[in-house]
Amino acid sequence: MRCPRRRAAVLAGVEALGDEECLYWYAKARGSAGNRALRALRLLLTDG
Numbered sequence: 001m002r003c004p005r006r007r008a009a010v011l012a013g014v015e016a017l018g019d020e021e022c023l024y025w026y027a028k029a030r031g032s033a034g035n036r037a038l039r040a041l042r043l044l045l046t047d048g
Contacts, residue, residue: 006046013045 001007017025028037 001042006042009046010042 001010014022025037025041028034029041031037
């Protein structure tokens with residue numbers, strides 16, 4: 001991500017996630033569809 005505002009939003013969103021949510025997204029990102037999961041998380045945390 002190049003946009004500082006978007007990076008800050010993702011960082012704030014990740015910091016707000018609970019332990020179970022973090023483990024869920026970590027497992028999704030490590031799976032076979034990892035790139036899609038990371039994109040989904042980024043969209044979820046930045047509203048677009």
